[in-house]
Amino acid sequence: MKIAIIGAGNVGGALARNWAAAGHEVYLGVKNPADNKEWSGIANLTVCSVKAAADEAAVLLVALPVPALVPVAQELGNMENKIVIDATNAVFAKPAPYETGYHVFKALTGADVIKSFNTTGFENMANPVYHGKGIDMFMAAGSQKAKEVVRLLASDAGFEACYDFGGEDKVLLIEQFAMAWINLAILQKEGRDIAFKVLRR
Template sequence: MKIAIIGTGNVGGVLATQWAKAGHKIFLGVRDTTDFKGKDLLKNENTSVHNIQEAVNLSEIILVASPPQFAEHLAASFEDVEGKVIIDATNSIRTKPENYPTSFHAFEALTNADVVKCFNSTGFENMENPDYGDLRLDMFMAGKSDNAKSVAVQLSMDAGFENCYDFGNSDKVELLENFALSWINLAIFQKMGRGIGFKVVFR
């Protein structure tokens, strides 16, 4: 797949690396191609840097891992993204888009792409290595587009997760963000540490 990464911090950087290792073509979309966070990502195979619009134009998939308050501006800058998939990996915990409850809702309302919420429910360390020895962690997604969900499942597998479970339609996106807040609560506020993750088990 051809994947634009918007937001080259911890989450975007780790997923760019994982997906490059899996053989995907990675286009880092940044505001300033000469000075941006994550320059070391260019050492990854099949990875190049572009301005945001160019990265979007070159891609089939757009991962957004930038602060939620930029979602409406990004949606406008993407222009025509029909036939593309936007993966919203953000969480509107401290900040959110001005006119929408989450970035997902902004992208769903303001673009003609297929949108899915995914890669938001755990720390970047678990995206870098979801293998806990005798099990691998699970990923979770939400949204109404079956096409976008199929992409999220594949990219979850390519990042090393065992499963990607469906939280439901677009009305479950905020629930999935609260699920992420549960991980943050346990890992940070309850001081369990960032080396914890979620796994669905069946009896």
């Protein structure tokens, strides 16, 4: 699968490495490709401009700071035939006039947008295995096609399962769920090496 990752920070970088290692063609979209030499030599990974990455791929993962969401969505324009995975969290600031990154890309690009890869820290994106078992990922969207893609990509990144929170009306809930991890790991000082997993009796 051809995947564009918009943003080469901690989350985007961790997923880029995992998906490239799984055999996907990954295009890392950054502001200044020439300044990102640390990515050279990684198989299946190409560093390029944000627009070039988006043009190459059918699936985009957005891992940007909240203030960059609206300008980048405006730059990318119409993406009606693409899937956009919103991995951002607008828990401390909103991408005004929109509530979340999901709503930004839905309104400004017309893509199939899904909220996922936002509910845990980048350390767990890089290595989601605890005691020999993958932790869980979560998603919310109105698009079943996008959910099928995210479920596959979660597995390829090392997560054991990707649970469906529901439709577009659950996007804000999944951001609040992300805040639960942030609260425990950072604000309550439990540390970033904690994760969520659904268990059944």
